[in-house]
Amino acid sequence: MAARLLIEYDGGGFVGWARQPGQRTVQGVLEEAISRITRREVRLTVAGRTDTGVHARGQVASHDGEPAPAPALNGVLPPDVRVIESEPAPDGFDARRDALGRTYRYRIFRRSAMSPFERGRALHWPHRIDVEALHACAAALPGTHDFTAFTPTQTDHVLFTRTVLQAEWRASDDDLLELWIEAETFMRHMVRTLVGTMLEVAGGRRTGESFRRLLEGARRPDAGETAPPHGLYLESIRYR
Amino acid sequence: MAARLLIEYDGGGFVGWARQPGQRTVQGVLEEAISRITRREVRLTVAGRTDTGVHARGQVASHDGEPAPAPALNGVLPPDVRVIESEPAPDGFDARRDALGRTYRYRIFRRSAMSPFERGRALHWPHRIDVEALHACAAALPGTHDFTAFTPTQTDHVLFTRTVLQAEWRASDDDLLELWIEAETFMRHMVRTLVGTMLEVAGGRRTGESFRRLLEGARRPDAGETAPPHGLYLESIRYR
Numbered sequence: 001m002a003a004r005l006l007i008e009y010d011g012g013g014f015v016g017w018a019r020q021p022g023q024r025t026v027q028g029v030l031e032e033a034i035s036r037i038t039r040r041e042v043r044l045t046v047a048g049r050t051d052t053g054v055h056a057r058g059q060v061a062s063h064d065g066e067p068a069p070a071p072a073l074n075g076v077l078p079p080d081v082r083v084i085e086s087e088p089a090p091d092g093f094d095a096r097r098d099a100l101g102r103t104y105r106y107r108i109f110r111r112s113a114m115s116p117f118e119r120g121r122a123l124h125w126p127h128r129i130d131v132e133a134l135h136a137c138a139a140a141l142p143g144t145h146d147f148t149a150f151t152p153t154q155t156d157h158v159l160f161t162r163t164v165l166q167a168e169w170r171a172s173d174d175d176l177l178e179l180w181i182e183a184e185t186f187m188r189h190m191v192r193t194l195v196g197t198m199l200e201v202a203g204g205r206r207t208g209e210s211f212r213r214l215l216e217g218a219r220r221p222d223a224g225e226t227a228p229p230h231g232l233y234l235e236s237i238r239y240r
Numbered sequence: 241m242a243a244r245l246l247i248e249y250d251g252g253g254f255v256g257w258a259r260q261p262g263q264r265t266v267q268g269v270l271e272e273a274i275s276r277i278t279r280r281e282v283r284l285t286v287a288g289r290t291d292t293g294v295h296a297r298g299q300v301a302s303h304d305g306e307p308a309p310a311p312a313l314n315g316v317l318p319p320d321v322r323v324i325e326s327e328p329a330p331d332g333f334d335a336r337r338d339a340l341g342r343t344y345r346y347r348i349f350r351r352s353a354m355s356p357f358e359r360g361r362a363l364h365w366p367h368r369i370d371v372e373a374l375h376a377c378a379a380a381l382p383g384t385h386d387f388t389a390f391t392p393t394q395t396d397h398v399l400f401t402r403t404v405l406q407a408e409w410r411a412s413d414d415d416l417l418e419l420w421i422e423a424e425t426f427m428r429h430m431v432r433t434l435v436g437t438m439l440e441v442a443g444g445r446r447t448g449e450s451f452r453r454l455l456e457g458a459r460r461p462d463a464g465e466t467a468p469p470h471g472l473y474l475e476s477i478r479y480r
Binding site for chain 2: 008009057070079080082083111112113115117121
């Protein structure tokens with residue numbers, strides 16, 4: 001018996017997903033809640049490890065044993081994490097290994113005056129944005145590329161090629177611009193560094209051609225800044 | 241010379257719009273910012289006085305004299321209030337008197353597990369909702385009615401008839417249900433008490449017919465509970 005959890009969290013109050021001693025982490029808070037309800041020590045495996053301040057709307061995690069009922073978990077969890085589903089999964093289900101794709105969304109709020117309702121929920125970017133240039137950058141992403149330039153130099157990653165399945169900028173209204181990107185797996189800071197670099201193209205400080213060349217194994221200093229975490233959401237995980 | 245301000249605020253940190261000594265109010269915070277920038281004592285007139293905890297996305301206020309530039313105001317305002325526009329208005333412009341209609345929105349989040357991103361932004365209502373019954377209630381609202389039942393018994397209001405111009409429930413996705421309502425003017429707690437009473441109809445605890453009868457001058461105890469303030473947004477003000 002295994003359990004599969006669908007989880008939503010506001011990353012603003014966490015130093016990321018991964019359990020760290022003495023720190024408030026999503027994994028720590030969830031494992032404590034599940035252990036408390038099931039009266040067993042539980043270890044979670046997660047589909048997408050998120051960094052400090054990164055949000056999730058459709059995170060998936062798994063653990064061995066019986067699922068705890070979602071309402072019971074929500075009864076003991078703090079309000080910045082909610083378990084949307086907690087269901088039985090096939091024996092051996094592993095949220096990380098079985099995932100075929102991860103979709104992230106990065107939200108940019110463009111209006112000159114920031115919205116009180118977007119604080120901590122979107123990057124405020126009241127600067128010039130050439131939306132056509134963003135579309136051209138996104139169009140270059142699908143496929144298998146060497147993303148060495150888009151992850152920190154000091155890294156635990158060993159392989160630097162990743163396969164992007166879809167990437168698209170969407171303007172949901174006049175003020176919001178969102179990158180939706182799905183890949184089989186991501187490297188650390190990859191979406192945020194892609195966004196920071198694309199914003200340099202969109203502001204005229206870098207050419208679209210130079211952005212495309214970065215996908216061929218350039219080095220970290222060649223790419224742009226890492227956009228802040230509070231605009232980033234892990235949206236969903238795809239399974240077979 | 242007069243000035244017209246378009247204002248957005250998260251009501252969660254304010255005891256409402258209206259200035260009160262020793263309290264954090266939207267009017268107080270804004271008047272202080274405008275006075276600081278313009279170096280004159282400024283008094284604001286507002287289109288829609290909002291209560292403690294009620295949000296605004298399109299509040300309008302006016303004052304005599306030159307407008308202060310919006311970026312300068314936002315530079316000194318706390319981040320839970322933003323001035324979207326601060327523009328010259330025709331001499332004698334009065335945000336309250338000149339308003340032809342006020343539109344409020346009330347947001348209800350229906351999913352069993354609350355969303356961390358809807359905390360303080362929507363009423364969590366994971367109970368039964370007969371959406372057709374809500375539509376029937378809303379359809380009864382347009383026109384001029386006696387709304388005595390929908391405002392507190394202890395009141396400063398003298399007239400209890402109000403003219404509703406539009407009222408509609410909209411389901412923006414599976415989890416969100418929103419009442420959009422425009423009236424020439426509203427009474428205190430009117431939208432929230434309409435929502436609380438309509439939710440009783442939608443839950444089968446009151447008939448649609450009894451709701452419609454409340455619009456003919458029933459008394460406050462005849463209506464339902466006042467829904468909490470954090471689901472309510474002053475969306476926009478209409479002028480000629």
